[in-house]
Amino acid sequence: MTEILTYLGKDQQYEKYELFFGPNHPGMHGNFSYILTVEGHTIKKVDPDPGLLHRGFEKLAERRKWMQNIALIPRICVPEPDINEVIYSIAVEKLMGVEVPLRAQYIRTIILEMARIGSFLFGFGGIGGATGLYTASYWSFSDRDYLLDLFEWLTGARVYHMFIIPGGVRRDLPSGWTDKLSETVDYLQKRLYEYDRLIYNNPLIVKRLTGIGKLTKEEAIEYGITGPNLRATGVKYDTRKMVPYAAYDRIDFEIPIQTEGDGLARAIQKREEFQLSLDIIKKAIKDLPDGPVRAKMPNPLKFKVPKGEVYVKIESSRGEHAYYIVSDGSDKPYRMAVRGGSYTAGLVLAQKILVGMRIEDVALWMATMDICPPDFDR
Amino acid sequence: MEQKELIRYIEENFKYNKKIQKIDEKQFSITVEKDKILNILSFLKLIDFKQLALITAVDWIKENKFEVVYILFSYSHVQQILVKTFIDRDKPEIETIKTLWEVASMYERDVHEFFGIDFIGNDDKRPLILHNWKDKPPLRKDFDSLKYSNKIFGKFKKDEEND
Amino acid sequence: MLLTSTKDLKDKGFEEILNFFRKKSLWMLHYCTGCGAVELPPTMTSRWDMERFGMGPMATPRQADLLLITGYLSVKSLKRVIYTYEQMQEPKWVIAFGSCPINGGIYYDSYSVINRLALYLPVDLSIEGCMPRPEAIIDGFTKLMKQIDKGEAIGYKKYKENYEWYKKNQREVLERTTPVLEQEE
Numbered sequence: 040m041t042e043i044l045t046y047l048g049k050d051q052q053y054e055k056y057e058l059f060f061g062p063n064h065p066g067m068h069g070n071f072s073y074i075l076t077v078e079g080h081t082i083k084k085v086d087p088d089p090g091l092l093h094r095g096f097e098k099l100a101e102r103r104k105w106m107q108n109i110a111l112i113p114r115i116c117v118p119e120p121d122i123n124e125v126i127y128s129i130a131v132e133k134l135m136g137v138e139v140p141l142r143a144q145y146i147r148t149i150i151l152e153m154a155r156i157g158s159f160l161f162g163f164g165g166i167g168g169a170t171g172l173y174t175a176s177y178w179s180f181s182d183r184d185y186l187l188d189l190f191e192w193l194t195g196a197r198v199y200h201m202f203i204i205p206g207g208v209r210r211d212l213p214s215g216w217t218d219k220l221s222e223t224v225d226y227l228q229k230r231l232y233e234y235d236r237l238i239y240n241n242p243l244i245v246k247r248l249t250g251i252g253k254l255t256k257e258e259a260i261e262y263g264i265t266g267p268n269l270r271a272t273g274v275k276y277d278t279r280k281m282v283p284y285a286a287y288d289r290i291d292f293e294i295p296i297q298t299e300g301d302g303l304a305r306a307i308q309k310r311e312e313f314q315l316s317l318d319i320i321k322k323a324i325k326d327l328p329d330g331p332v333r334a335k336m337p338n339p340l341k342f343k344v345p346k347g348e349v350y351v352k353i354e355s356s357r358g359e360h361a362y363y364i365v366s367d368g369s370d371k372p373y374r375m376a377v378r379g380g381s382y383t384a385g386l387v388l389a390q391k392i393l394v395g396m397r398i399e400d401v402a403l404w405m406a407t408m409d410i411c412p413p414d415f416d417r
Numbered sequence: 418m419e420q421k422e423l424i425r426y427i428e429e430n431f432k433y434n435k436k437i438q439k440i441d442e443k444q445f446s447i448t449v450e451k452d453k454i455l456n457i458l459s460f461l462k463l464i465d466f467k468q469l470a471l472i473t474a475v476d477w478i479k480e481n482k483f484e485v486v487y488i489l490f491s492y493s494h495v496q497q498i499l500v501k502t503f504i505d506r507d508k509p510e511i512e513t514i515k516t517l518w519e520v521a522s523m524y525e526r527d528v529h530e531f532f533g534i535d536f537i538g539n540d541d542k543r544p545l546i547l548h549n550w551k552d553k554p555p556l557r558k559d560f561d562s563l564k565y566s567n568k569i570f571g572k573f574k575k576d577e578e579n580d
Numbered sequence: 581m582l583l584t585s586t587k588d589l590k591d592k593g594f595e596e597i598l599n600f601f602r603k604k605s606l607w608m609l610h611y612c613t614g615c616g617a618v619e620l621p622p623t624m625t626s627r628w629d630m631e632r633f634g635m636g637p638m639a640t641p642r643q644a645d646l647l648l649i650t651g652y653l654s655v656k657s658l659k660r661v662i663y664t665y666e667q668m669q670e671p672k673w674v675i676a677f678g679s680c681p682i683n684g685g686i687y688y689d690s691y692s693v694i695n696r697l698a699l700y701l702p703v704d705l706s707i708e709g710c711m712p713r714p715e716a717i718i719d720g721f722t723k724l725m726k727q728i729d730k731g732e733a734i735g736y737k738k739y740k741e742n743y744e745w746y747k748k749n750q751r752e753v754l755e756r757t758t759p760v761l762e763q764e765e
Contacts, residue, residue, distance in 0.1 A: 041581075042631045065639040066759055070612055071655060078592060090546030091657045094612065095690045097531075098555055098562050102689060110687060119619045133441065164621065180625040187622075198711055260467045260492065263520050274492060281495050283441050349440060350488055350497055352470070363488065363499075366474055376473040378488075387520045416546065416654075449585050547692065548656040552759045561761065563689040569753060570684065570695035570758050 043194070052081030060399065062091055066402030068165060070146050071412035074391065080265045080313065080397045083302060085390045092416035100375040103203070105131060106339040108372065113199045115377060116413050119158040121150050122355045129284055130351040130364045131205040134344045142330045143207035144286040146393040148323050149220070150317040151285065151353075152205065156227065158356035158409075163234060165406035166306060170247055175238055182230055185223050192216060207333035211416045219325050224320050231313060251302030252392050263383035268332045268408055271308040272300035278354040278380030290322050302407040312356075343370050357409040379414020386415055418494050420445065431460055444497035449500050451511060458487060458500060458514055466491040466498060469517075474532045478558040481506045483534060487514070489578035504534070513538035531556040587732070595731060600627060602645070602671060603725040609644035613661060614651025616677035616711040623714040625735040633721060641667040646724075649703075651711060652680035652693045658700060659754050665701055672736050673704045673728070677712050685710065699749045702735030 058075045061067035070091040073210045076084035096115055100108050113120035114125050125147055132139060160179040167175025193216060194200040194209070202209050238244055254264065259272045269276065277294045279287040297304035299414035336342065346368040352361035357380035367373040385408075393401060418426065424437055424445060433456065436448040449457045466489040475484040480503075487500040504511050513536040515522040525536040526545050533554040544550060551562050612620070624630050624637060638644040641664045653661060665674070676697050679685035684695035697703055704727065707720035727733040739746060 062657070063609070063641065067611055069617075070614070090548065091654060091660065093546045093654050093656065093685050093692045094652060095555060095562065095692045098560075099687070099690055102562060114615060114686070117615045176621070177625045180621045181627050184622055184627050197713060198615075238672055260518075263468055263470065263516070263518075265468075276492050282497075332500075347440075348446070348499070350444060350470075350499060352497075359470065361470065363471060363486065365475060374473075374475045378471040378472065378487075383520045383523070387523045391519075469600070546656075548654075548659065549754065549756060551756055552761055560691075564692045565691045565760055566689050566693075566695065570693075 040123070046120065053081075066169065066399075066405075068402070068405050068410060069391045069412040070278070071385075071410075071416075073393075075393075075398070075401070077398060082393050082396050082398065085393045087386050087389060089386065089412065089415050092413050094417070096377060096417045097375055100372050102371070104340060105321055105342060105344055105369050105372065109201055109204055109376075113201060115417060116355075116360070116379070116411065117162045117198070118411065119356055120199050121154040121203065122353055124184070124201065126351050126360065126362045127364075128203050128205045128351055129353075130349050130362055131344060133349050133351065134364070134366055135205075136345075137206055137334050137336065139207050139334055140331045141286070141328050142211075143334075145323050145327050146208050146212060146332060147203055147285040148287060148290065149320055149327075150200075150208075152320045153186050153189065153220075153321070154315050155356050156313060156320075157183050157260065159309055159316070160186075160318070162309055162356070162406065162409055163238065165409075166238065166244070166248075166403070169402040169406045170244055172238070172241070172244065178230070178234070178237070180269075182227060185226065188399060189216070189220055189223060192219070204333075206336040207331075207348040209333075211332050215326065220320065221324055223296045224317050228317055231310070234310070239307065245303060247403065247415065248302040248306055248407065251400055251407060252396075253299070253301040254392075255300060262388045264358065264388065266354060266380060267308045267312055268305055268358060268384065269296065271297045271304040278352060278359060282352070284351075284353055286323065287319075288324065290319055292319055292322075302403065305407045309356075310405050319392045341370065343368060344372075352378070355380045357411055357414065358384075360414075377416070377417050379411070381408065381410045383414045384408050385410040385412070418496075420496060423494060423496060427460075427465070432455060433457075440499070442519050443495065444499065444501035446501055448501045451504050454487070454500070454502050455512055455514060455517070456483075458489075458517055460491055461498060461500070462517060464491075465493045466496075468492065469520055469524075470497075472514075472521060472528055472536055474528050474556075476506075476532065476556065476558045477503075478506070483532060485511055485528070485534065496579055510532040511524075512536070515539055530554065533557065592716055598715055599728050599731055603728040605634045606646050606673075606721070607636055607644050607726070608639040608646040608648055609641055609664065610639050611641075611664060612646070612678070613653055613657050614647055614680070616650035617648075619711050619714055619717060620648075620650065623717050625723055628714045628718060630718070630721070631678075633718070633725070635721060641665075642669060645672055646669055647672065647674045648677045649674065649681050649697060649701075651678050652685065652687050653697060654692045655694060655753055657694075658750075662700065662750060662754075670736050671728075673724060674735055675724060676703045676706045677717075678710045679708065680710075684704055694753065698752070700746060702739045702746075704733045704735040 055078050058077050060075050061072035062070045072088040074086040075082050110175050112123040115123050160183040163179040164176035191197050194202040254272050256272045275296050297308045344366040347367045350363045352359045362379045363376040363379040365374040421422045431452045439445045468490040470488040470490050473486050482503045485502050525539045526541050530545050653758050681697035687693040705724050709716050
């Protein structure tokens with residue numbers, strides 16, 4: 040039967056057409072669009088069309104005072120907002136020469152790792168959604184809620200916390216919070232093995248992910264790919280270890296790496312880093328020192344930051360998230376440039392790597408690469 | 418290499434005018450002249466500064482200058498370098514570096530859209546993020562964002578006509 | 581309500597019976613316009629389980645009843661949202677999330693985010709909060725259901741009646757030919 044069909048269609052050429060993959064497309068992650076030129080099912084050309092989430096943060100930050108910006112910047116990135124507050128606070132502290140108390144550093148570490156786990160759980164949901172395994176999304180979103188509940192207890196908000204401020208953190212941990220966090224970590228540890236069974240031992244998913252968007256070490260560095268995606272190609276580099284911030288220099292951990300650099304390696308890398316984050320939280324809770332949680336800062340509405348510039352980067356779940364902040368000595372930032380973790384992957388690498396893939400692979404590639412549109416829209 | 422060695426190496430081997438400034442243990446900045454930007458970046462790429470993290474600009478309106486900043490990182494030296502150069506604000510032009518890094522073309526398109534800086538050799542000047550933008554580039558310091566927003570989006574009075 | 585004649589049934593009754601059924605099966609369009617969308621997965625999945633209200637996500641605008649504006653709306657998105665809204669079949673409703681579509685919220689001075697959604701699209705219901713919690717979203721949905729039941733959610737009719745007015749506002753933002761601010765030179 041297939042022979043006859045092939046014979047009948049031998050002179051037929053697939054027509055070339057343009058497909059708007061997003062913004063209103065079920066496979067699209069967030070509000071973003073790829074304009075694909077497609078022949079049959081095969082992608083021939085990719086043209087990213089970002090800007091649908093553009094709010095002009097870089098301009099808005101220049102119009103607000105140093106402390107007022109704390110309310111604004113978490114909104115740059117939705118799945119993992121805390122990284123923004125941490126980068127901003129570290130930048131201000133570096134420019135002002137403020138020493139942050141140790142307890143605050145540990146609390147920051149715990150918050151960052153919780154946010155990271157939340158983002159990985161979102162990632163599991165993404166892989167589940169893109170492969171049709173909706174159980175994974177249902178599980179991961181409800182597991183993420185355990186973390187959000189802890190955030191709510193701590194800060195009063197589920198998603199945007201505005202908890203980390205220049206000089207430390209807003210307030211001390213409530214009593215009993217760390218015990219509950221330990222319980223949640225144990226629970227997530229137990230669940231992780233279930234995710235192993237559900238996602239990573241699933242022959243369909245393994246087969247589907249193998250070979251998607253394969254990258255070599257050199258390509259990954261050349262294209263500015265960072266974070267778990269870089270480590271999945273075999274580069275043993277982690278900002279938390281190499282250029283430590285918060286309390287990471289006091290916590291001992293080993294960086295996991297993969298070598299294949301394809302979709303499966305990236306997914307496994309994320310699972311390994313999930314485990315790593317759980318371990319770091321456990322260690323941080325154990326070592327959590329006593330003491331103040333905030334350094335003495337001047338009047339929040341008036342303080343000025345000395346002239347200078349600094350580039351601060353931290354390890355987010357999607358890679359290197361960084362700000363370049365310039366101060367001219369006034370009470371507002373003079374310039375704040377944002378480097379999103381998936382900027383280069385989503386806008387530049389996509390133009391090269393998606394060519395030759397099939398339409399249905401795009402959503403899966405985006406899920407494994409963790410393309411997050413707010414990173415480049417800002 | 419450690420930061421001190423690295424700075425010494427650059428000072429000895431990169432002959433053109435430059436100013437090196439330490440920011441902290443893991444990063445320092447190099448300011449060069451506008452026409453030497455390709456030289457310094459290719460020099461740094463050769464000594465293993467392989468990752469181009471960001472290209473951005475700062476508008477120094479009082480000095481009537483744009484500062485273009487290239488942020489590089491090396492995985493072997495674990496050092497961040499901020500390469501900077503100043504260009505004239507009235508004639509904002511600088512050479513493209515897309516021959517060195519492919520990702521540069523997208524950053525340059527971005528900077529062109531938000532600052533109006535022309536990257537000679539990079540012809541991709543299609544609008545990337547803004548929709549139907551007719552005003553001056555929005556990240557310039559003399560662009561008033563609140564005034565713009567009030568003028569185009571803030572029409573509360575009209576709502577009464579509707580009811 | 582007592583329906584006495586065929587005319588009555590046609591004018592009022594039919595609509596009411598239809599509204600009764602409509603409110604029990606609302607399909608929302610799967611389009612995330614802004615950051616409020618991050619609270620939709622928890623609302624949809626096991627913890628809050630939106631489906632018990634007969635609601636579910638729908639991929640194409642032509643089969644959806646509900647358009648969610650989940651947070652701020654940039655000008656570029658506004659164009660897509662208007663296309664999407666006009667593709668949806670009647671009856672259709674718009675829910676705006678958070679303070680950004682009401683007056684710009686934290687982005688009141690942004691050059692790229694619209695301040696007042698009601699100028700461009702008829703909004704049936706606004707849910708407060710930045711971002712609205714899943715409970716608030718569910719509460720908003722139930723309120724919309726009540727409105728539909730009473731026949732008060734008639735934004736789409738308003739849109740048709742004031743089509744020219746809406747179009748004029750949309751054109752002012754989307755199809756400018758001159759700069760908004762005067763150039764100094």
